[in-house]
Amino acid sequence: MKTINNVIAVAVFAVVIFLTITTQNVFAQQNDLKFDQKLQADFSVGMGGDAAALTRAFERSEKILEANPQDAETLVWHGSATVASSGKAFQNKNYAEGWAMWKKGLAEMDKAVELAPESFVVRIVRGATFLNASKRYPDPNVATELREKGVADYEKILSFTDEKSAKMAASQKPKILNGLIEAYDKAGDKTKADFYREQLAKTAK
Structure with a gap:
């Protein structure tokens, strides 16, 4: 326990x-x-x-x-x-x-x-x-x-896609993407993890 x-x-x-x-x-x-x-x-x-x-x-x-x-x-x-x-x-x-x-x-x-x-x-x-x-x-x-x-x-x-929710999601996108990257790495899904790494890199531009 x-x-x-x-x-x-x-x-x-x-x-x-x-x-x-x-x-x-x-x-x-x-x-x-x-x-x-x-x-x-x-x-x-x-x-x-x-x-x-x-x-x-x-x-x-x-x-x-x-x-x-x-x-x-x-x-x-x-x-x-x-x-x-x-x-x-x-x-x-x-x-x-x-x-x-x-x-x-x-x-x-x-x-x-x-x-x-x-x-x-x-x-x-x-x-x-x-x-x-x-x-x-x-x-x-x-x-x-x-x-x-x-x-x-x-x-x-x-x-x-609705304006209000999309705005909220955008404000937290780096945190959400990092969470997804970590989760897919843990699951051994390199393709999905790399996809979200690319998305994260785009948010930094």
């Missing part, structure tokens, strides 16, 4: 850093989102170790979801934070609780994508969570599944 704990801890740290930076501009551009910057900040700080902030985030997001279970942005963040929280249960040797939280968090993120497949926020949160978790997951089959879902999310973001 120590390996699982390490996987979750590393994944959570990487996701918090990436998403805190990535989503700072999103809420300014998407004022219609019910998931606002304050709630996002509480989730980010909370997953970084602030228990009070995480409690606030869970309480508020659960109220939002109670009123509107189809609020995909809130659901994906709640799922990501639930995955993060499973690490504490594992550390306390509450393995059944930890696995239940892990599975619930993954299911919530998957549901969020079903509800809003064209949402930048939903795709970036799930994609970052899955890709980072896949890097050190001990079961290669599960790691592959997580990585493939993360890759699908990132590639979906790059395919957005």
Whole structure:
């Protein structure tokens, strides 16, 4: 179980850093989102170790979801934070609780994508969570599944054509491309990795 704990801890740290930076501009551009910057900040700080902030985030997001279970942005963040929280249960040797939280968090993120497949926020949160978790997951089959879902999310973001989503994707394109390069290198797909290296080189011009 120590390996699982390490996987979750590393994944959570990487996701918090990436998403805190990535989503700072999103809420300014998407004022219609019910998931606002304050709630996002509480989730980010909370997953970084602030228990009070995480409690606030869970309480508020659960109220939002109670009123509107189809609020995909809130659901994906709640799922990501639930995955993060499973690490504490594992550390306390509450393995059944930890696995239940892990599975619930993954299911919530998957549901969020079903509800809003064209949402930048939903795709970036799930994609970052899955890709980072896949890097050190001990079961290669599960790691592959997580990585493939993360890759699908990132590639979906790059395919957005509506003006608002495309603008968001463009602002984060180098980070997304680097994530794809790393994922395809890990999978041994040199062709795809090199393709995204070429795309990354073009963004630097």
